[in-house]
Amino acid sequence: MHFALSEEQTELDATVRALLERRGDSESVRRAAQSAPGYDTALWSTLCEQIGAAALAVPEEYGGAGFSLFETHVVLERLGYALTPSPLLGSGVLGAQALLRSGNADACARLLPGIAAGTTLAALAWASADGRWHLDRSDVRATDAGAGEARLTGSAHLVLDGTTADVLLVVAVRDAGTVELYEVDSAAEGVHREPMTGLDITLRFARIDLDSAPGRLLCEGAAGLLGELYDVAAVAVTALQVGAAQRGLDMTVAYAKERVQFGRPIGSFQALKHRMADMLVHVETSRTLSWAAAWSAAQGSANLRERAATAKAWCSDALNAVAAETVQLHGGIAITWEHDAHLLFKRAHATSQLFGQPHEQRRRLLGHLRLAAR
Amino acid sequence: MNLDLDDRARAFRDEARAWLHEHVPRTPLPNMDTAEGFEAHREWEATLAADRWSVVSWPADYLGRDASLLEWVLFEEEYYRAGAPARVAQNGISLLAPILFEYGTDEQKERYLRPMADGTEIWAQAWSEPEAGSDLAALRSTAVRDDTCGGWILNGQKTWSSRAAFAHRGFGLFRSDPSAERHRGLTYFLFPLDADGVTVRPIHKLDGHPGFAEILFEDVFVPDSDVLGAPGDGWRVAMSTAGNERGLSLRSPGRFCAAADQLLDLWRERGDGSPALGERVADAWIAAQAYRLYTFGTVTRLAEGGSVGADGSVNKIFWSELDVRLHETALDLLGPEAELRDAGAAAGGAWMDGYLFSLSGPIYAGTNEIQRNIVAERLLGLPRGNR
Numbered sequence: 088m089h090f091a092l093s094e095e096q097t098e099l100d101a102t103v104r105a106l107l108e109r110r111g112d113s114e115s116v117r118r119a120a121q122s123a124p125g126y127d128t129a130l131w132s133t134l135c136e137q138i139g140a141a142a143l144a145v146p147e148e149y150g151g152a153g154f155s156l157f158e159t160h161v162v163l164e165r166l167g168y169a170l171t172p173s174p175l176l177g178s179g180v181l182g183a184q185a186l187l188r189s190g191n192a193d194a195c196a197r198l199l200p201g202i203a204a205g206t207t208l209a210a211l212a213w214a215s216a217d218g219r220w221h222l223d224r225s226d227v228r229a230t231d232a233g234a235g236e237a238r239l240t241g242s243a244h245l246v247l248d249g250t251t252a253d254v255l256l257v258v259a260v261r262d263a264g265t266v267e268l269y270e271v272d273s274a275a276e277g278v279h280r281e282p283m284t285g286l287d288i289t290l291r292f293a294r295i296d297l298d299s300a301p302g303r304l305l306c307e308g309a310a311g312l313l314g315e316l317y318d319v320a321a322v323a324v325t326a327l328q329v330g331a332a333q334r335g336l337d338m339t340v341a342y343a344k345e346r347v348q349f350g351r352p353i354g355s356f357q358a359l360k361h362r363m364a365d366m367l368v369h370v371e372t373s374r375t376l377s378w379a380a381a382w383s384a385a386q387g388s389a390n391l392r393e394r395a396a397t398a399k400a401w402c403s404d405a406l407n408a409v410a411a412e413t414v415q416l417h418g419g420i421a422i423t424w425e426h427d428a429h430l431l432f433k434r435a436h437a438t439s440q441l442f443g444q445p446h447e448q449r450r451r452l453l454g455h456l457r458l459a460a461r
Numbered sequence: 462m463n464l465d466l467d468d469r470a471r472a473f474r475d476e477a478r479a480w481l482h483e484h485v486p487r488t489p490l491p492n493m494d495t496a497e498g499f500e501a502h503r504e505w506e507a508t509l510a511a512d513r514w515s516v517v518s519w520p521a522d523y524l525g526r527d528a529s530l531l532e533w534v535l536f537e538e539e540y541y542r543a544g545a546p547a548r549v550a551q552n553g554i555s556l557l558a559p560i561l562f563e564y565g566t567d568e569q570k571e572r573y574l575r576p577m578a579d580g581t582e583i584w585a586q587a588w589s590e591p592e593a594g595s596d597l598a599a600l601r602s603t604a605v606r607d608d609t610c611g612g613w614i615l616n617g618q619k620t621w622s623s624r625a626a627f628a629h630r631g632f633g634l635f636r637s638d639p640s641a642e643r644h645r646g647l648t649y650f651l652f653p654l655d656a657d658g659v660t661v662r663p664i665h666k667l668d669g670h671p672g673f674a675e676i677l678f679e680d681v682f683v684p685d686s687d688v689l690g691a692p693g694d695g696w697r698v699a700m701s702t703a704g705n706e707r708g709l710s711l712r713s714p715g716r717f718c719a720a721a722d723q724l725l726d727l728w729r730e731r732g733d734g735s736p737a738l739g740e741r742v743a744d745a746w747i748a749a750q751a752y753r754l755y756t757f758g759t760v761t762r763l764a765e766g767g768s769v770g771a772d773g774s775v776n777k778i779f780w781s782e783l784d785v786r787l788h789e790t791a792l793d794l795l796g797p798e799a800e801l802r803d804a805g806a807a808a809g810g811a812w813m814d815g816y817l818f819s820l821s822g823p824i825y826a827g828t829n830e831i832q833r834n835i836v837a838e839r840l841l842g843l844p845r846g847n848r
Contacts, residue, residue: 088470088531089463090757091765096462157462340841355846360837367836368775372751379754382464397747449743450736456725456746 090378096161102138103165106130111169113427116289119172124251125291126172134173135205138162141179142203144385145187150200155385156180156319160326160378167330170430172289174208177248180323181316182209185256188312189268189305198254198270210252211316212243212271212295220320220442222313223266227259227297235304237261239269239277239297245441249293250280257295257302258313268309269302276300287437289430318395321442322384325377325402331434332370332406335413338427339363342417359416366412369405376401392455400448403439410435464757466535473528474535480514481543489809493549494670499583499627502549506580516554516578519562523570524578530760537713538753544719552623553577553584557632560649564690564698573630573651585625585654587633587676588699590618595831597634598643598696602678604635604650612684613637615650615658618677621825625674626663628654634695647695651687658682668817714753717783720815721749724791727812731794738794745787752780771839774832781822781829788816 092100110130119127134140143158145151152158159180166173183202186195186209201207215226227241239259249255255271255278271278277300283292306312340363343354353359380398383391410432414421421428439445466474490505491498509515510524518533519525528536548554558577561570576582593600602617615635625631630653638646654661658681663671690698728742759772791812792799798807806813823829837843 088466088757088761090754090761092462336841340843343843351846352844354837354843357834357846360841360843360846361830361833363841363843364778364833364836367840368779371775372748372755372779375755375758376747376751378462379464379750382462397750400743401747401751446740449740449747452747453728453739453743457729 090375092161096158099138099158100161100165103134103140103162104168106133106138107165107169107171111171116170116172116430120288125248126174130171131173131205134162134175139203140173140175141183141205144180145183145199145203149187149195149203151203156184156323157378157381157385160323160381160385163323163326164330164333164374164377167327167434168334170289170331170334170427170434172291174205174248174251176323176327177210178202178208178252179205181211181247181320182252182254182256184319185209185211185268185312185316186305188315189309191305194270194303194305201253207254208248208252209254209256210246210249210273210293210295211258211320212246212249212255213258213313214243214245216242216244218245218440220317222310222317225258225260225266227257229259229261229267229269229302229304231262232301237269237302237304238299239271239302240299241297243295243297244292245283246293246295247441248291249295250282250291255295256305257297258309259302261304266309266313267307268305268312270305271297271300271302285437287430287433289434290437315391317442318391319384321395321399321448322377322380322391324438324441325373325380325398327434328402328406328438329370329374329377331431331438332366332373332402332409335406335409335428335431336363336366336370338431339366339413339416346418362412362416366409369409373398373402373405393452396443396448396452396455399443400445400452403435403445403448406435407439470529470531470535473532474539477514477517477536477539478543480512481539481545484508484512485543485545489811490546492668492670492814493547494624494626494666494668494672496627499549499624502546503580503583505546506548506550510579515550515580516558519558519574519578523574530763531757534713534715534756534760538715538718541713541715541719542722549624550577550580550583552586553582553630556586557584557651560689560698560701563701564649566686568686569651569689582630583624583628585622585628585631585674585676587619587622587625587631589621591620594621595828598647600634600636600647602633602635603639604637604648604683606637607682610682610684612682613648613650613688615652615678615681615683618675620664620675621673622676623673623825625654625661625676626671630654631676632689634699637692637695641693644696646693647699648692649689649695649698650683651689652681652683656681656683666817667820668814714749714756714780717749717780717787718753720784720787721746724787724794727791727794727808738790741786741790741793745783745790748779748783749787752776752783755779771835774827774835775840777826778823778829778832778836781819784819784822785816788812788819792816 139152140162142152143154144156147153202209213220227239229237229239231237252273255273257269257271261267277298279296281294283294344352346353376398380394383394414428420426490501493502513526517526517528517536590600604613604615607614632651634647637648658679660677662675664673666672795807
């Protein structure tokens with residue numbers, strides 16, 4: 088039992104932090120978010136080449152670094168702190184994990200080395216028009232075309248980094264009614280990609296419309312895989328949330344120490360102190376649940392479902408609370424475009440919706456616990 | 462990061478589980494804040510001690526097992542999961558003993574630790590006074606040096622002293638140097654509650670039982686051998702207990718995890734499919750898990766030579782408010798039945814008893830308002846201001 092970062096993980100965290108302090112300030116974040124690809128391609132290259140950000144959880148046989156999702160989690164938390172737009176969640180976690188969990192050695196060998204290097208970007212096309220990631224259905228239908236090939240028709244919504252991805256991993260319903268995972272080249276005929284503009288400018292979403300687009304079946308029967316993928320995705324989102332929550336607390340405390348009213352720093356007023364103390368409790372408990380869930384994801388533990396639901400529900404609520412307090416405790420400056428508080432606030436809202444809202448995750452947890460024999 | 466238990470820890474946990482399974486009384490003991498219940502709980506302490514389960518983290522010389530902090534946490538989880546009785550010796554074991562080990566003389570350790578471990582002597586804490594609650598350093602009870610007798614004369618009044626109605630001995634702070642700055646000039650004393658000049662006036666808690674008491678001191682003589690730590694050093698000595706009380710010792714996560722699991726059972730039986738109640742059950746269950754895992758973080762830090770420090774305040778805010786929420790949810794699940802007190806009441810009225818007890822959580826061991834000040838000032842570095 089060692090509930091803390093190892094020396095190596097601490098070093099990884101410090102390295103990413105130092106890099107983002109140099110190249111991930113507010114101005115760069117805004118510039119990157121408003122650029123065509125939606126992220127700073129040079130910074131992404133550095134993250135991948137020098138730190139191996141996208142390679143950490145990819146096995147060495149597929150060109151990865153052979154660490155685990157926990158190390159990826161450490162990097163995501165730092166990216167979450169800086170609010171840095173990056174393909175790490177969409178490609179490095181969702182894409183890579185979908186491939187790995189498909190067990191398709193050929194596809195892994197073809198695609199993972201590029202994804203691990205950050206030079207190939209993958210996107211997971213899954214959510215339905217209702218904005219949910221269903222484990223048993225999809226708005227895309229696949230018709231077998233023989234020899235593992237298929238034709239896909241329909242739409243996937245809220246596809247993270249869908250417009251920039253080179254390869255799409257599409258959840259589709261096969262002729263027989265089973266849910267399957269397909270590989271689709273994003274440049275193929277019949278693939279149309281439409282950006283979906285979100286409130287949070289640091290995350291990019293797309294709608295993918297498929298019109299008899301060619302796809303390749305990755306494995307037989309994706310139902311189990313999707314359940315795990317949903318959990319892994321939810322856990323990865325909590326890393327961004329914990330980082331953002333820590334950022335909100337740090338920003339607020341710094342401001343409260345410096346802003347003077349009635350002749351003293353506002354941080355000396357007990358009414359405000361207590362609110363910041365509560366923010367810290369949110370941050371600490373969030374990180375605790377998020378790390379525990381990341382450990383389960385990294386280990387493939389039997390309690391992943393429970394830990395993922397636990398973490399996603401708690402961290403979403405906590406970040407929403409912290410972000411709201413960040414705005415309120417900063418006062419008027421926080422409702423300006425110039426100040427970063429709104430980036431944090433919007434990140435809180437967006438991540439809360441991704442892969443299970445808090446109430447959905449609590450319901451999921453209850454369903455799981457109801458069945459679990461104790 | 463590694464959340465797996467090693468073989469040694471697992472073996473320890475399994476041994477504790479097996480022992481508890483065999484020994485925990487099948488029917489609940491009477492309330493420990495009654496004369497009858499107090500004795501029954503003391504007997505239970507003796508049963509625990511006979512097989513060295515009463516103070517697992519203490520050295521073997523003092524009836525302990527030299528258990529690591531992690532093992533202690535695991536023991537507590539098993540203890541509460543097994544539905545074992547409340548610990549009547551708790552205040553001595555978790556508040557006084559750590560100080561005795563750190564500051565006590567060999568003679569004090571010899572004299573007090575074993576009888577504390579087997580329930581022979583139950584200790585009560587005497588800190589708060591009528592005019593010194595959150596502002597503990599405002600305490601006014603005095604200790605005056607008596608050189609001829611080789612000791613001190615105590616005078617004054619202590620209050621909210623848990624278990625004091627039936628306990629044998631007390632420990633507390635007295636002002637030994639009225640001229641010193643208020644945090645200095647305090648001395649930590651140990652004293653028998655049946656000493657000449659001591660009057661104990663039980664206070665009935667909202668459950669109707671004398672769960673605490675006032676203690677009045679009128680020229681009570683305490684020999685030098687019952688001063689804990691150096692005279693005048695009482696604040697520093699006492700604050701090392703405060704860290705323990707808030708941080709870990711008093712409220713191990715096992716208690717909340719067990720209660721959260723019971724809440725889940727209650728919801729399974731009586732949830733009636735209400736999504737609103739389901740949400741609250743899940744939220745309380747998650748919070749209990751958060752507290753459990755956060756404790757593993759603290760255990761790791763301590764094992765690596767760190768200290769609990771102000772993190773104990775984060776803990777204290779969290780568990781005490783969770784406890785209230787958890788019980789409120791249970792009462793809402795039970796509905797009107799929760800209010801019934803007769804023998805046939807649901808779960809024997811245990812949820813209501815737990816609820817009434819939970820109300821004191823945000824108050825004792827430093828109110829949550831004080832804890833939030835500590836978090837803000839010591840962890841966040843916010844400037845001190847007027848309260």
